[in-house]
Each structure stands twice: as structure tokens, then as C-alpha cells.
Amino acid sequence: MKGLFRYLSPFSPDQSGAVSVLFELGGIIVILDAGGCTGNICGFDEPRWFSKKSAVYSAGLRDIDAILGRDDKLLGKLNDAADTVDADFIALVGTPVPSVIATDYGAVCRLAEKQYGIPAVYIETTGMDDYDKGQKLAYEQILKLLKRCRDDRKKGLDTPAAGLAAKLEAQGIKSADGKPVSGNENAASGNEKQADGNAGGGDWPAAESSLSEHKFIGIWGATPLDLPAEDSAQALRSRIAERYPGTIPVSYGMDSGLAELFSAQNAVRNAVCSVSGLEAARALEKMGIPMDTGFFLDGEEEESGKKVTGKRVLLVHQQIMACSIRDWMRKKWPGLQIDCASFFQMDKAFMEENDVKMDSENDWIQRIKDRDYDIIAGDPIFRRAISFWDGDYISAPQYAVSGGMYAPESDEDYWGNLKKGLTEAVEK
Amino acid sequence: MIQLTEKAAQKAGCCHAKEQKPFSITAKELAECGKDNIPDAFIPNCHLIYSSPETLAYNSPGAIGFGTKRAGLVIPESVMLLVSPSCCGRNSTILSQTEGYAERMFYLLQSETDLVTGRHLKKIPEAIREILKVCDPKPKVVLICITCTDALLGTDLERICRQAQEETGVLVVPSYMYALEREGVRPPMVAIRKTIYSLLERKKVQPDMVNLMGFFSPIDPESEIFPLLKNAGIHTINQVSTMKTLKEYGEMGAANFNLVLDPLSRYAAEDLRKRLNMPYVELARLYDPDRIHHQYQLFAGALGIRMDDQAWYEKAAERRDAFAKKYKGKRFVVGEMANANPFELAGALVRMGMEVPMIVSNLTEAEFPYIRQLAAESPDTRICTGISPSMVHFQAPENIDAAIGKDAAAYCPDAAGLEWNGEKQPYGHKAVIDLLDALDQALQKGGHTAQARNEKAFYGSGLRGKGADKRTSADGQQA
Numbered sequence: 001m002k003g004l005f006r007y008l009s010p011f012s013p014d015q016s017g018a019v020s021v022l023f024e025l026g027g028i029i030v031i032l033d034a035g036g037c038t039g040n041i042c043g044f045d046e047p048r049w050f051s052k053k054s055a056v057y058s059a060g061l062r063d064i065d066a067i068l069g070r071d072d073k074l075l076g077k078l079n080d081a082a083d084t085v086d087a088d089f090i091a092l093v094g095t096p097v098p099s100v101i102a103t104d105y106g107a108v109c110r111l112a113e114k115q116y117g118i119p120a121v122y123i124e125t126t127g128m129d130d131y132d133k134g135q136k137l138a139y140e141q142i143l144k145l146l147k148r149c150r151d152d153r154k155k156g157l158d159t160p161a162a163g164l165a166a167k168l169e170a171q172g173i174k175s176a177d178g179k180p181v182s183g184n185e186n187a188a189s190g191n192e193k194q195a196d197g198n199a200g201g202g203d204w205p206a207a208e209s210s211l212s213e214h215k216f217i218g219i220w221g222a223t224p225l226d227l228p229a230e231d232s233a234q235a236l237r238s239r240i241a242e243r244y245p246g247t248i249p250v251s252y253g254m255d256s257g258l259a260e261l262f263s264a265q266n267a268v269r270n271a272v273c274s275v276s277g278l279e280a281a282r283a284l285e286k287m288g289i290p291m292d293t294g295f296f297l298d299g300e301e302e303e304s305g306k307k308v309t310g311k312r313v314l315l316v317h318q319q320i321m322a323c324s325i326r327d328w329m330r331k332k333w334p335g336l337q338i339d340c341a342s343f344f345q346m347d348k349a350f351m352e353e354n355d356v357k358m359d360s361e362n363d364w365i366q367r368i369k370d371r372d373y374d375i376i377a378g379d380p381i382f383r384r385a386i387s388f389w390d391g392d393y394i395s396a397p398q399y400a401v402s403g404g405m406y407a408p409e410s411d412e413d414y415w416g417n418l419k420k421g422l423t424e425a426v427e428k
Numbered sequence: 429m430i431q432l433t434e435k436a437a438q439k440a441g442c443c444h445a446k447e448q449k450p451f452s453i454t455a456k457e458l459a460e461c462g463k464d465n466i467p468d469a470f471i472p473n474c475h476l477i478y479s480s481p482e483t484l485a486y487n488s489p490g491a492i493g494f495g496t497k498r499a500g501l502v503i504p505e506s507v508m509l510l511v512s513p514s515c516c517g518r519n520s521t522i523l524s525q526t527e528g529y530a531e532r533m534f535y536l537l538q539s540e541t542d543l544v545t546g547r548h549l550k551k552i553p554e555a556i557r558e559i560l561k562v563c564d565p566k567p568k569v570v571l572i573c574i575t576c577t578d579a580l581l582g583t584d585l586e587r588i589c590r591q592a593q594e595e596t597g598v599l600v601v602p603s604y605m606y607a608l609e610r611e612g613v614r615p616p617m618v619a620i621r622k623t624i625y626s627l628l629e630r631k632k633v634q635p636d637m638v639n640l641m642g643f644f645s646p647i648d649p650e651s652e653i654f655p656l657l658k659n660a661g662i663h664t665i666n667q668v669s670t671m672k673t674l675k676e677y678g679e680m681g682a683a684n685f686n687l688v689l690d691p692l693s694r695y696a697a698e699d700l701r702k703r704l705n706m707p708y709v710e711l712a713r714l715y716d717p718d719r720i721h722h723q724y725q726l727f728a729g730a731l732g733i734r735m736d737d738q739a740w741y742e743k744a745a746e747r748r749d750a751f752a753k754k755y756k757g758k759r760f761v762v763g764e765m766a767n768a769n770p771f772e773l774a775g776a777l778v779r780m781g782m783e784v785p786m787i788v789s790n791l792t793e794a795e796f797p798y799i800r801q802l803a804a805e806s807p808d809t810r811i812c813t814g815i816s817p818s819m820v821h822f823q824a825p826e827n828i829d830a831a832i833g834k835d836a837a838a839y840c841p842d843a844a845g846l847e848w849n850g851e852k853q854p855y856g857h858k859a860v861i862d863l864l865d866a867l868d869q870a871l872q873k874g875g876h877t878a879q880a881r882n883e884k885a886f887y888g889s890g891l892r893g894k895g896a897d898k899r900t901s902a903d904g905q906q907a
Binding site: 001006009011012016030035042050053055057058060081099126401402403404405 | 516537538554555820
């Protein structure tokens with residue numbers, strides 16, 4: 001039955017994805033729930049919550065609030081948070097409750113902005129979609145906010161958004177270790193550049209990039225739900241910096257704040273490490289900022305492996321990471337047949353013939369029955385549903401699936417173990 | 429990343445704005461407010477609820493042991509089908525695996541179309557049939573758990589369950605994880621206690637049988653309550669958490685009366701009283717040997733039985749006096765994520781000669797008897813609540829020697845921390861002795877004592893063995 005999990009357990013929902021993007025951006029995050037969703041998001045889907053302080057609140061909705069539609073009460077509740085925390089914006093994150101009662105998020109945001117003088121956005125998540133959808137919505141809304149900030153500032157308006165733009169411009173971009181980073185001055189100065197949340201829109205002049213100058217590379221889609229370990233964002237930045245010497249990579253939303261995102265159009269290049277970041281990177285690509293994907297398994301050239309043919313491999317993960325693993329394996333073992341699959345969004349541009357997006361537990365089970373794989377690499381939780389299969393299952397945990405249960409000590413450990421497991425399985 | 433505003437620094441009221449402290453109130457002030465005028469900071473619906481690791485258990489009770497879902501599975505030979513948006517089951521993905529009940533949890537995920545059409549409810553019988561196919565042995569009970577969306581839709585789950593039971597032939601029991609009704613008449617953790625006992629039917633009364641109600645995990649078997657009851661002629665003492673089969677569970681229907689050891693079980697006990705004519709008596713969990721002794725005597729007098737707890741009382745009192753002598757004047761912070769009522773425990777510590785500068789806990793009117801006592805004994809004890817938005821600026825009080833409770837230990841990282849929230853439920857004089865021994869150890873060694881981790885071995889299998897342990901794979905083979 002579609003929607004029934006007999007073996008698997010729920011993945012990170014869209015609201016967790018939204019918070020994963022917003023967490024470090026310096027806003028007040030209000031999850032419009034009764035409390036349980038906030039507990040799940042913070043306690044089980046956001047590892048940074050245990051080590052980095054953030055202004056995350058539950059709206060504490062109760063039945064009477066839903067029955068009477070007491071949005072005015074919600075506005076009143078925002079007062080305490082707005083009074084005690086110096087936040088750059090307020091973000092309302094949707095859950096099933098406001099979804100059922102059709103809360104007018106836009107109206108609440110407009111009123112909040114007027115009342116508290118803080119820009120407000122909403123992420124219309126429902127708790128019923130997967131995390132990557134929430135991430136995309138969050139990127140979209142934050143980028144729209146930043147566009148509004150620029151527009152208002154350019155027009156000389158005295159609005160909270162204009163004020164935020166001035167503040168972010170003054171802050172400038174900093175690398176993860178706090179060093180100021182120069183942007184792409186040629187593209188930024190005197191031009192009407194605006195970060196736009198719409199993939200197809202925008203009127204930006206082409207950015208002129210020069211990798212020999214001290215420029216920054218923006219990394220999209222880097223969240224704990226997509227990356228293997230706590231230090232993976234740092235590891236990604238190191239790998240990208242190695243690939244493009246003289247640049248400073250900035251992972252938006254991880255070890256960086258809103259000022260960096262505000263300057264996204266000044267990046268000389270973009271790197272995308274999960275599907276949720278593709279839309280923004282593609283919008284910037286149309287403006288002349290090139291993009292790459294992956295960077296998970298860059299580094300020293302791998303030795304070619306033993307010559308192996310005929311083995312069939314399935315990689316189950318978020319698509320960009322699965323494709324990175326595939327690329328690595330193909331260099332090492334050209335004769336392998338490797339498919340990628342995911343329960344989460346898959347972009348057609350990166351799909352090959354036998355790649356598949358799975359919509360249900362039954363899809364997963366049927367896939368394994370139909371394709372006769374010798375090796376599968378995926379989250380250990382997926383294995384519960386395919387106990388009939390007797391090939392080599394290599395553990396490749398994903399936080400959005402198993403949370404912190406199988407979290408590795410480090411990014412290096414994760415990749416070391418994965419490579420070792422795959423090598424043993426392929427070459428046995 | 430987070431900075432205090434100018435405005436916050438000038439905020440009036442109980443918050444010391446200039447010092448940028450979170451909301452707090454003294455015991456004296458709180459007692460003067462009275463139970464009908466509890467400050468807004470303690471009423472979750474009046475403000476945003478701050479989310480911090482210290483308050484995780486408020487939003488997600490399963491984080492410290494038992495939330496609605498795991499609690500429901502206390503019924504032996506049961507499994508649970510959570511019918512909800514996927515977000516509601518997310519914590520169960522992790523908790524069920526770590527707590528050992530993953531194979532007893534199933535999920536029917538709602539879509540937006542389901543909300544509009546209600547078709548998710550029609551799927552339940554078929555979902556149960558599919559679950560029964562993969563479980564080995566087959567469960568005898570399937571709990572259906574619904575959440576906030578169905579609360580808003582007004583779903584008649586009882587009718588759905590009756591219909592599913594008719595169609596599938598297995599007992600189908602409704603349960604509710606209605607976080608929206610958190611401060612209502614029947615909050616989720618009260619409602620689930622009623623659910624747990626809902627399958628009991630009245631059997632021929634056994635005069636020497638009692639059910640202990642209140643906890644989802646067993647009471648410390650070395651607690652004196654067991655020999656005291658047995659010596660008083662009550663030879664069969666049941667706890668639902670120790671029942672291995674549905675048949676054993678059913679025998680609880682023969683109990684002469686119920687002993688309610690946690691007020692959250694009062695509603696369930698009242699239901700059994702009305703439904704099965706099974707009376708109940710309430711005994712509180714206390715940490716003052718004098719009061720424990722007095723409570724036992726009152727209980728014995730009410731029932732016309734003899735309960736001679738003198739030996740245990742003297743031992744607990746001796747331990748208390750020795751602790752008091754050794755640690756007189758030590759400063760404690762008490763939290764609510766512990767196997768204790770924080771206000772009662774704070775009062776017991778104060779009477780021992782300790783200082784309790786702070787309690788971090790939510791409260792309801794039920795706590796006011798303890799608060800009034802505390803106001804008389806330690807009027808300057810400050811009470812704050814972890815869920816207040818102002819807690820974003822919480823700074824640990826200075827010179828704290830020990831913190832009791834998982835939340836308090838996290839709030840006071842420099843103090844000796846004792847979590848005291850293991851699954852083995854302390855009760856009676858034995859609880860006092862064990863607590864003081866653990867505190868003694870913590871104060872001597874420093875650092876945090878994760879009682880929960882140490883005691884997990886006692887009930888390490890969690891609920892394993894109480895239900896379907898194995899699943900068959902999609903093609904019929906054993907998992």
C-alpha cells in the first residue's frame with residue numbers, strides 16, 4: 001500500500017529541511033506547531049541545535065487557537081522573541097496544523113513586519129513532504145527576501161528590508177574562519193544585481209570571474225541532512241579550495257550567515273552538493289556564474305581498481321552524493337554497472353537510464369527484486385525492507401534517513417569506511 | 429549570532445532586564461500569586477515556546493524515555509500503527525531503534541489529499557492486514573495512533589477501530605497523540621494512560637491483588653512497597669510494564685483496587701473505577717522519609733491493614749541525616765526531567781538543610797501544595813521555566829554544587845550533575861536512599877552521572893519480547 005511503511009521509518013520532513021537552511025542565518029525561527037514538530041526538528045533532525053545557540057521557537061498552538069483562528073495571538077507571541085533577540089528576520093515555518101486550518105502566512109508576515117520592524121518570511125511546509133522540498137522552499141523565500149532588501153534599499157525606502165540590506169552590506173562576506181572575503185567587484189559595482197529566487201527570472205549582467213583573484217565560491221545545498229558528518233561542510237570547502245586555488249569557498253547556511261547569502265551574486269563560481277541547491281545555482285548560472293556539483297570524493301587520484309565486470313551496483317542516497325560516488329567508482333572500476341536511486345528529489349539532468357526516484361517502500365522492495373544487484377550502498381535503515389536480498393550491503397548513512405544513529409566521527413571516516421566497503425565488495 | 433536588544437535590557441517585570449536574565453519568580457511570590465493567577469511565563473499557550481536541548485522533553489517526551497507512542501506499546505503483544513503526516517513519526521525513526529521497539533512501529537503516512545478526503549482512515553483495515561502479514565508472531569493488539577491533523581478533522585477513531593477490529597479479527601485500540609490538547613482536560617500523556625488499561629475487563633475480584641499504576645517502566649523491585657504490601661496480605665502486585673502476554677495483562681482485571689503512584693494516571697484509574705468498579709488510592713512519590721512514613725500509615729489506616737515500614741524508615745532517615753550532616757548548606761538546582769516532582773524534591777532538600785536557589789520547571793495548579801510549603805521553607809528559591817522565550821539568555825547561577833534532573837544538569841554544566849531519570853522507577857524510602865547515594869557519589873566525583881545510561885541495562889531489552897519480535901520479509905521469509 002502506498003504510504004504504508006512496514007519496514008522503514010519516516011524520513012526528515014520538509015519542515016526540518018526548511019530549518020536546516022535557516023538555522024545559522026540569524027533569524028527568529030518560529031515553527032507553527034503545538035510543540036511536537038519543534039521537538040522532532042530540533043531534537044532529531046538538527047545536530048547543530050546541540051552545539052550552536054539559535055532562536056528557534058514553537059508557536060505553542062493549541063486546539064482553541066486552531067478553532068478560533070487566533071492569528072492575532074500568534075502575532076502577540078512574536079513580541080517576546082522580537083524583544084529579546086536581535087534578529088535579522090522572522091521566519092515562520094509551516095507544519096500540518098496551519099496547513100489544515102489554511103493559515104494565511106503571508107498576512108501574518110506582513111503584520112509581523114509592520115508591528116516589529118523586522119523583515120518576515122514564511123516557508124509553507126506541511127510536514128507531509130520530504131526535507132528537500134522544505135529546503136528548496138526555504139532557499140526560495142530567503143532569496144526573495146534578500147531581493148526585496150536590495151530593491152527597497154535601491155529605491156531609498158525606509159523599510160525593515162532596506163535596513164537589513166544596509167546592515168548586510170556593511171557586514172560583508174566572511175569566510176568560515178571569520179576572514180573578510182572580497183567579492184567579484186567587476187560584477188557587483190554599479191550593476192543591478194539581485195539574488196532572485198526564481199530559476200528562470202532575473203536581469204543580472206554576466207559576472208566576470210577571475211579565479212586568480214581572491215574570490216569566493218558559493219556552496220549550495222550544504223545542510224546536515226545532506227552531508228555525511230559534522231565536519232563535512234569544512235571538508236567540502238577544503239576540497240573546493242584545493243580544486244580552485246585562490247578562492248575561498250563559503251557554504252551558505254553552514255558556518256556562514258545571511259551576509260554571505262546576500263552577496264551570492266558576487267560569487268565567482270557555485271558548487272552544489274544536493275538537489276535543493278540546484279535551482280538557485282542554475283538561476284545564477286544564467287547570469288554567468290558557472291556551477292559544479294559533487295566535490296564529495298575529490299582529492300588524490302585513486303589507483304585503478306582490480307578489473308571487474310558484470311557486477312551490478314545500486315547507490316541509494318541524495319542524488320548529488322550518489323552521483324559523486326558513482327563517478328568515483330567508474331574511474332576505479334570502469335566495467336561496473338552502477339545505478340543511482342533515491343527516495344528524495346532527483347534532477348533529470350543527472351539521471352541515467354536506470355536511475356530511479358522511489359516513491360514508496362514498495363518501490364524500493366520491487367526495485368531490488370527486479371534488478372538483481374550484487375552490491376547496494378545506502379542507509380542501514382533501508383536494509384530492513386530487503387532481508388530477502390543476500391548481496392553485499394555497504395553502509396552509507398544519511399542524516400535525513402537515520403538521523404544521528406549511524407553518524408560517523410568525521411567526514412574522513414565516512415568516506416574512508418565507504419570506500420573500503422565498496423572496494424572489498426567489488427573486488428572480492 | 430544571538431544578541432540582546434536594547435529594548436530587552438529595559439524590560440520591566442519579574443525579569444531583571446538590566447542583568448538580562450530570563451524570567452524567574454521566587455517561591456514566595458509564586459505562592460502569593462496563587463493557583464488561579466499563575467504567571468503567563470508558566471502557561472505555554474501565552475507565549476512562544478523556546479526550544480533548547482534542556483527542554484526537548486517538553487516537546488518530545490519520548491526523548492527521556494516514554495512518549496505517547498512508546499507508552500502505548502506497554503500493552504503486551506501489541507504493535508502500533510501511526511496514522512499521521514510523516515513529521516509526527518520522525519522521532520520514532522531514531523527512538524524506536526535505540527529503545528528497542530522499531531519492529532513494533534508501523535507508519536501510514538498522510539498526504540494533503542488524505543486530509544481533504546479522509547481516505548487515510550479507509551486505508552486502516554488494509555494497512556492492518558498488511559502489517560499482520562509481516563509480523564511473526566502475529567500481534568494480538570494493534571494500536572492506532574492519530575495526531576493533530578485528525579484532532580482538527582474531528583476523526584471518530586473509536587468507530588474506525590471498531591470497524592477495523594471487525595474486519596481484521598485482531599484487537600484494535602485507539603490512541604491519540606494530540607499535542608494541540610497539551611494543556612487540555614486530557615493531554616496526550618494522560619490519555620495514553622487510559623488507553624493502556626482500556627482492554628481490561630472485570631474478572632472475579634481477587635482480594636489480595638493490586639495494580640500499581642503510574643509508570644511505563646517497572647518500579648525498582650527492591651523498593652519496600654513490595655514487601656510492605658505483601659506483609660499486609662496483598663500477595664499479587666501487578667505492573668502493566670512487567671506483563672509479558674496479553675493473558676497476563678488481562679489478569680489485572682481481577683485486582684481488588686489500584687494504587688496510583690503518579691497523578692497523571694488518575695484519569696485512567698477513574699475510568700477503571702467507573703467501567704470496572706475498581707477503586708483506587710493515590711500515593712505520591714516523595715523524597716522525605718518522614719512524609720513517606722506518614723503516607724504509608726495513612727494508607728494503611730484507610731484500608732484497615734498494617735504496614736510496618738519502621739525498619740526502612742529508620743534506614744532512610746539515617747541516610748538523610750548523614751547526608752544532611754555531610755553536605756549541609758550545599759546548593760542545588762532541581763529540574764523537571766527527573767523521576768521526581770521538582771517542587772517536592774526541592775522541599776525535601778531544603779528540610780535536609782540544603783539550599784535550592786533555583787528550580788527549572790513548568791507548573792500547574794497541582795504543584796501549589798508543594799509550592800506553598802516551599803514558600804514557607806525557602807521563600808527565595810527562584811523558579812523559572814525552560815520554555816519561556818527569555819530562556820535564550822539563561823546563564824547558570826553561580827556556585828551551584830549539584831544539579832538534579834537531565835535539564836538541570838545541562839543548565840549547570842559546572843555543577844555535579846545527576847540526571848536521575850532512568851527507566852527503573854524509584855519509589856519510597858529506597859528511592860530516598862538511592863538518590864542520596866547517587867548525589868553523594870556525584871558530589872564527590874563531580875561531572876555528570878547519567879543514571880539513565882547506567883540503569884538502561886536493568887531493562888535493557890525495553891519492551892522487546894512483549895510483542896511481535898520478528899518480521900517476515902516482503903516475500904515471506906523471516907527477517
